[in-house]
Each structure stands twice: as structure tokens, then as C-alpha cells.
Amino acid sequence: MRWNDIDSEVCSVARTLSVVGDRWTLLVLRDCFLGTRRFEEFQKSIGMSRHRLTDRLNKLVENALLEKKQYQTNPPRSEYVLTQKGLDIYPVLVTLTGWGNKWMSDEDGIPLEYHHKGCDHKTQPVLSCDHCGEQLEARDVYVVPGPGIIEKFKRGERPVYIPKKLMNRYSDKMSVNLKGAKKG
Amino acid sequence: MRWNDIDSEVCSVARTLSVVGDRWTLLVLRDCFLGTRRFEEFQKSIGMSRHRLTDRLNKLVENALLEKKQYQTNPPRSEYVLTQKGLDIYPVLVTLTGWGNKWMSDEDGIPLEYHHKGCDHKTQPVLSCDHCGEQLEARDVYVVPGPGIIEKFKRGERPVYIPKKLMNRYSDKMSVNLKGAKKG
DNA sequence: TATAGTAGGTTTCATTTTGGAACTTGTAAA
DNA sequence: TTTACAAGTTCCAAAATGAAACCTACTATA
Numbered sequence A, B: 001m002r003w004n005d006i007d008s009e010v011c012s013v014a015r016t017l018s019v020v021g022d023r024w025t026l027l028v029l030r031d032c033f034l035g036t037r038r039f040e041e042f043q044k045s046i047g048m049s050r051h052r053l054t055d056r057l058n059k060l061v062e063n064a065l066l067e068k069k070q071y072q073t074n075p076p077r078s079e080y081v082l083t084q085k086g087l088d089i090y091p092v093l094v095t096l097t098g099w100g101n102k103w104m105s106d107e108d109g110i111p112l113e114y115h116h117k118g119c120d121h122k123t124q125p126v127l128s129c130d131h132c133g134e135q136l137e138a139r140d141v142y143v144v145p146g147p148g149i150i151e152k153f154k155r156g157e158r159p160v161y162i163p164k165k166l167m168n169r170y171s172d173k174m175s176v177n178l179k180g181a182k183k184g
Numbered sequence C: 001t002a003t004a005g006t007a008g009g010t011t012t013c014a015t016t017t018t019g020g021a022a023c024t025t026g027t028a029a030a
Numbered sequence D: 001t002t003t004a005c006a007a008g009t010t011c012c013a014a015a016a017t018g019a020a021a022c023c024t025a026c027t028a029t030a
Helices: A001-009 A012-020 A025-033 A039-047 A051-062 A090-103 A147-154 A163-174 B003-008 B014-022 B023-034 B039-046 B050-062 B090-103 B147-154 B164-170
Strands: A066-073 A077-082 A112-116 A120-121 A126-128 A141-145 B066-072 B078-082 B112-116 B120-123 B126-128 B140-145
Touching: A001 A012, A012 A025, A012 B023, A012 B090, A025 A039, A025 A051, A025 A077, A025 B014, A025 B078, A039 A051, A039 A077, A039 B003, A051 A077, A090 B014, A090 B066, A090 B090, A090 B126, A126 B090, A141 A147, B003 B014, B014 B023, B023 B039, B023 B050, B023 B078, B023 B090, B039 B050, B039 B078, B050 B066, B050 B078, B140 B147, B140 B164
Parallel strands: none
Antiparallel strands: A066 A077, A112 A120, A112 B140, A126 B126, A141 B112, B066 B078, B112 B120
């Protein structure tokens, strides 16, 4: 498969990666959350080639995670600022940071600490259930087919990455005959 | 900068990306969390070239996110299973999924739904403060230098990606003179 | 007036990485 | 005897990348 085809996968991970799953893109976004807005700042901070940086910034603008705003006309100069769509990537960066803090820190300790404005306390952001508020780990959660998959199965499309085990377990609920033709 | 040098950045995002920030690696891990363990399964599910898959699985084993376990000796056949280090990547996949669900879904709806075993409810995992439990968004949090940066500043090392604004704000607390020589 | 610096790129080109397809090895099943 | 399966490896053309140089339009300095 070509990387460019990945956004048509029926998978929210794959689709997200089609936008941010690139070597440098997430570092650009990291910088955005630290307040960086200008080309030269990104370039010095990240150390990536200007060539690639141009390309990545353009793609982030195309994909509407950043907005390009002219702050001066002659010569024209622009800044890149996060949109809501871009701001919503924050949890991804936070969880990447959390893993890095735990598994990749050196003897000095963690590079940056988070502080929660609300309770005015140092915080380590964790995943929790939006229904009961309890903290979540991998083992606390299971996955069930959602409409994005069920509807496609009803039309006879079979997203290939979904393990058969998983689909078999839910074929009743879905009123879908997994063997071949569609039911009802 | 070369991608291979990125793990020596003083940044938990960069260091994490040095392990999982690759086009295909996170899709391999996605499959792991859905129960996939064998080479052929990964390859069919992801559709990446066998060549790359071999390489990515090896790197995940080298980096100890996966363990390679022989399940048969003749001919030798192995499975790849998540270690604790690998299991800890789960929040990253969950947040990637969350963003994709919100911003990249098609008309059918979201592909997969999460279910919380604890409260037996459909859940959308959210980030929350591990101190007060409140939900967190980008604006609710700010960042302060941690020991991993402070100690390096004291030794005269200056991680380049940290905006000067940020360091200036904390130079007092850190007893570090940002202009040149070290204090105290 | 000449020179250097700043900001935001673009161009060029050699090197690296990738995707695809074919091939390998050992075994079991039809 | 042929086919299939599983887990790779090999080869090669095509695509992506990194580094360095260049461009344009100002502004500041000597």
C-alpha cells in the first residue's frame, strides 16, 4: 500500500496518521503548543530541512490544523496558528509525552512538567472514562464495531484490518451474515 | 537533522517518536491491541510491504514494545506480543482514535466504539487531571521546566526547542542565569 | 553608499527509504 | 505430485529526504 492511500482506510487511527503520522509533523505541532508560530522558529527549534518544513506546514494548513495568517504585507510574512482541529490534537501529544516521560527519560528526569490551572496542581494527564470518570488502561476497555463498520458490512464491504474474531463476536447484534450475502 | 538523531533530543515527544513515529509502526501496534500476533496477519491487515513489516517488527522488539515468542520450532514460527512498555502506548492509540473519530469519520459514523468494563458503559476516553480528576484540554494546562531540563541548563546545555519565553519565565525558580555562566 | 542581517521561502542534487514482486525454506495436506 | 501456509529475504525502480545554496524584499549598520 502507498502511504497516500491510507486515509481511505476505515480506521480512525489510520486516518489520523494520514494527517499527522509523519516523521516531523508532530514535532511541528509540539512547537505550536509551546507557542511557536513562525517559519524560522520552527526550523531552528526542530532542526529539520527548510524544504520539508515548508511542505509540512502547507499540509497542516491544507488539512486545517493550522491557519496561515499574514502579519505583515511588505514583504509578506505569515504566522501559523492552531485551529480548533489542531488544538484537538493536544491529547495525542500529551500521551506521547507521558510515554516518553515514563520510558525514555534520562537520569536527569522528565523534561517538562504539566500544571493544571483548574486545581493549581502538578498533573500527569491520564485517560479516563467519560461516563464514570475512572482511569482507563488497555485492559479496562474493549472495542465493539461502530456504525462506520456496521454500515459497510451491510453493504458488503469488509474493512480488512478488523480481526474476524471481533466481527464474529458481534455478527448477531449487527444482523450481518459474515459469510457472504447481506441479511435483511 | 537526521531522523536517527532524534532520540537524543531532550523532549519526551521526540524520544517517543523515535520509537513509534514512523509511518507504519503505529498501525502495527493498533493491530496488536486488536489481538493480532503473527506476521501474515499483520501483513494482510495493514497491507504494507513484507519487507518493511519485517523491519518494523524487529525494531519494536529491539525497543522492547513487543516480545517475539516462538510458538513452534520446526519450521520456526513466532508471535509478537505486547510487553508492558508496549501496552503503555495504548493511550496514544486511543487519543489518535478519538481525533480521527471526531475529524475524519465518514457519513457512516465512527468505525469502532470503546466499552469500559468497569462501569459497563460505552465510553469515549478523555484526558483528565490525575490530581483532581477533571477533564483536561489544551487551555487548562501549562507547562513548566522539569528536572530533565533544569539540570541541563545548570550544566550549560540548552535544549534548543524550548522557547526562550518559557525559560525566562522560570529562570528565577531554577536559579539559572540564562544569559551565560551558571549561578550558584 | 555599500554591506550585512532578517524572514520566508525555492531550487538542486546526491543519498536514503520505500513498495512491489519474486524467491526461499521447511512442513503438511489433498 | 502438486498446492498451500508461514515467515521471511532479495532485488530493483521509484519516491522521499537532507543539506546546502540561492532568491526576494525589506531594514539596520558602517
